[in-house]
Every structure is written in C-alpha cells, then in structure tokens.
Amino acid sequence: MGDLNLWAILVAAITSFMLGGLWYSPALFGNAWNRLANDSRPKGDGHPARVFGVSFLFSLIAATAFAYWLGPNPPLPHALKHGLLAGACLVAASFGINYQFANRSFQLWLIDGGYHTVQFLLFGLVLGLWH
Template identity: 65%
Template sequence: MRRHWRAVLHVRILAAPGPGPIPHEHPCRPRRRRLQLPARRALVFTGPVRSALGGRKRRRDPARPPGAGVRVSLVFSLVAAFSFAWWLGPAPSLPTALASGAVAGFGLVAASFGINYQFAQRSIVLWLIDGGYHTVQFLLFGLVLGLWH
C-alpha cells in the first residue's frame, strides 16, 4: 500500500530531533533550526485545516438570492465611505483628500489584498484588477469629499 507524500512528510517532521547542537554550525551564528522545526510542524497541522475550511467557504450558496451581492456591496461601500470621511477629517483640501484616497486605496487596501493573494496563490493580474478598483474607489471618495468641503 502506497503512503501519501504528506503523511510521510508529517511523520518525518514530527520524528525529527529537537534543536540540539549541530556539529558543522559555527558557535557565533544563530541556530535557525530552533525556529524551523516548530514552523514546519505548524504548517503540517494547519495545511489540511485551511484547505478543508477554504474549500467549503468558496462554494456558492444556492439559497442566496441573486441580487444579495449588490446589496451587501453597497452597504460595505457606504461603511468604507463614512470611515474614510471620518479618517480624513472636516474640510480637507482637494490635494490632501486625493492623496489620502491614494494612500488608503493603494497603501492600505491593495497592499492588504496583495498579502492575501500571495497566500491564496492568486495571480498578480487579479490583484492589479481588484486593488486598482479599490484605489479608484478611494480616489473618488477623496475627490467628492475634497470638492464638497
């Protein structure tokens, strides 16, 4: 009977010796092995859990009505607009509002998407599309708030 490679890896990592002195290691260099083994063990344990939960959450809910995504997105956009207006403060100038919109859109939202997309192994093109959309969204928020006040 063949064993799956993950099971073999799991057994090998758990059976690996603890962080002890390594004969070829120089005494002044830090021992990376002390951090590597717990990190590998954590990845072995969290990998199947993440894939099982992520696979379940990615499926579409057939009971959800078709227009629910638009309504929920509108609520999230309003929350983002009011939060940005609060963060921007009263009576911002137009250049300040536009610069804050660029920082919030690209520096906060798109950068956070980039972190998530790297762990989800999504393409950089998809990140550019989604991050660019939110960058433009916050630039428009800044334009409206800068012209309004």
C-alpha cells in the same frame, strides 16, 4: 461625526458602487476577472439583491470611515493624496498579502487592487470637493 458631510459620504458610496459596476463589467475587467477568479470563487447562489445590497453597505462603511479619517472640509489635494494612500497602500497591499497566501494571480490582484485604489480616489474627490 457630526461635522462630516453625510450627503457627500452617501454620494461617495454611490460613486464606488457605480465604479464597481463599470470596473467589473465586460467593458473593462469583467471578462478577465471572471476567468482569473473562476477557480478561487466559492460556489453558491448568492441572490443579486443580497450581493448588491451588502456591497453597497460596505461601500457606505468605507466612505464613512474615510471621511472620518479626513475630517470635515478636507482640501482636495489632501483628500486625493489620502485616497491614493488608502486605496493603494492599505487596501490593495492588504489584498496582496491575502492573494499571495491564496495563490491568486498577480493579474487578479491588479484588477481588485486597482478597483479599490480608484474607489478611494473617488472618495477623496467627492469629499475634497463637496464642503
């Protein structure tokens, strides 16, 4: 862990957090996501500070694990390829399994799986460029 670029990991987590804000906003997929997820979301009054704080913590954990998987100073093509692999083939595919059993829509899976695919591509971009 000592050889990993902690600043790059932090920036990667921040980019993920910023992507989520845009991805799930009305400007992109927020309205569709709200419509599609409305029936399946647990109802509650999760405080925004808790929701955003926990979400950022998970982004930081994911970015750290991804950086560990890549190793120190990964070449950009390697980091991007692994970002696509992790986002689309590990995260989105795993979501797909859960979404099938939960009877969630294919469109909802595309939105959520797409977010995580782009998230890990951003992780790869930051970690592949910042040595």
